Amino acid sequence: MTETPLIGEYSSSPDGTALDGARIGVVTFPGTLDDRDAARAVRLGGGTAVPLWHADDTLSDVDAVVIPGGFSYGDYLRAGAISRFAPLMSRITEAATADSGSPLPVLGICNGFQILTEAHLLPGSMIKNDHLKFRCADQVLRVENTSTAWTSQFTQDELITVPLKNQDGQYVADEDTLTRLEGEGLVAFRYVGSNPNGSRHDIAGVTNARGNVVGLMPHPEHAVEAGYGSDDSTGMRNGTDGLTVFTSIISSLAGSHSEGGAL
Amino acid sequence: MPRIVVEVMPKPEILDPQGKAIASALPHLGFQDFSAVRQGKRFELSVDGEVTDEALAQARKAAEEMLSNPVIEDVVDVRVEDA
Numbered sequence: 001m002t003e004t005p006l007i008g009e010y011s012s013s014p015d016g017t018a019l020d021g022a023r024i025g026v027v028t029f030p031g032t033l034d035d036r037d038a039a040r041a042v043r044l045g046g047g048t049a050v051p052l053w054h055a056d057d058t059l060s061d062v063d064a065v066v067i068p069g070g071f072s073y074g075d076y077l078r079a080g081a082i083s084r085f086a087p088l089m090s091r092i093t094e095a096a097t098a099d100s101g102s103p104l105p106v107l108g109i110c111n112g113f114q115i116l117t118e119a120h121l122l123p124g125s126m127i128k129n130d131h132l133k134f135r136c137a138d139q140v141l142r143v144e145n146t147s148t149a150w151t152s153q154f155t156q157d158e159l160i161t162v163p164l165k166n167q168d169g170q171y172v173a174d175e176d177t178l179t180r181l182e183g184e185g186l187v188a189f190r191y192v193g194s195n196p197n198g199s200r201h202d203i204a205g206v207t208n209a210r211g212n213v214v215g216l217m218p219h220p221e222h223a224v225e226a227g228y229g230s231d232d233s234t235g236m237r238n239g240t241d242g243l244t245v246f247t248s249i250i251s252s253l254a255g256s257h258s259e260g261g262a263l
Numbered sequence: 264m265p266r267i268v269v270e271v272m273p274k275p276e277i278l279d280p281q282g283k284a285i286a287s288a289l290p291h292l293g294f295q296d297f298s299a300v301r302q303g304k305r306f307e308l309s310v311d312g313e314v315t316d317e318a319l320a321q322a323r324k325a326a327e328e329m330l331s332n333p334v335i336e337d338v339v340d341v342r343v344e345d346a
Contacts, residue, residue: 077329077330078332081329081332085329117334118332123334124334125332125334125335127273127277127278127280127335128280128281129280130278130280131280132280132281132284170280172277172334172335173334174276174334198278198280
């Protein structure tokens with residue numbers, strides 16, 4: 001089924017076919033909720049969304065992977081703890097940590113971020129919000145690292161608004177890890193205004209040192225289309241700040257392809 | 264049937280939001296004597312036959328690598344119990 005954007009024409013990139021070739025895998029586990037939104041965000045960003053099933057043992061030649069939010073395996077044991085052992089996660093971990101010059105870009109959103117910490121692809125962990133409530137609200141974030149594969153199209157310290165919705169969203173890590181994250185500039189997104197869940201250092205999202213693996217608790221894929229995004233100054237639900245995450249990965253892939261001469 | 268019991272607790276330096284909520288609810292039911300609560304997890308691993316050293320070693324490994332997350336939790340006990 002073809003999904004038609006309600007605003008604008010996103011079906012092809014203006015400068016040729018290079019960007020249209022980007023294949024972004026979107027992983028579905030039992031209990032994943034936001035895979036369709038993530039796939040739509042990939043398409044609106046100019047990529048081709050490739051559905052990946054947790055039990056698959058192949059990455060189907062995708063150029064990057066999004067692990068969306070939800071409650072994989074019902075959050076049994078700990079959020080993300082069971083998903084880590086899925087066959088597809090082994091392939092993703094191998095490709096994301098490969099020694100090659102272009103390791104697989106991986107984005108974990110919400111439960112996807114929790115899965116990436118459980119898989120040791122990103123440091124730290126998430127525990128229940130300090131107020132114990134499920135929080136669902138628009139959230140202002142500051143983009144503090146624009147050199148990752150998923151944030152390259154933002155400007156440094158750009159303020160964006162995207163929805164936040166979780167119960168286990170309190171980011172925790174030991175002091176040594178927090179010092180390293182701050183010192184090496186690995187905090188990708190930080191909460192601005194009030195801290196919504198007690199996260200250490202107001203951290204909303206982090207990146208690995210190579211910038212290919214990024215995780216965040218808020219939901220950029222829910223703010224990609226006017227009419228269905230966050231509230232902004234132009235009107236209710238008009239915010240599309242999250243779309244830049246998905247145009248960033250297309251741009252980053254196009255850059256690495258042209259450098260490698262693959263296209 | 265013997266079983267191996269694994270107990271996991273949140274690290275002392277990690278604020279335990281669930282324990283805190285329980286602690287604040289206790290006085291409402293008339294339980295006044297407790298100043299703090301921490302909530303952990305107990306796993307019961309059943310074994311067919313005797314618990315061998317090998318099974319106990321596997322339980323310890325599983326406790327460290329899967330049943331707990333060392334970033335936020337400590338394995339506080341792994342022991343054999345007769346059911």
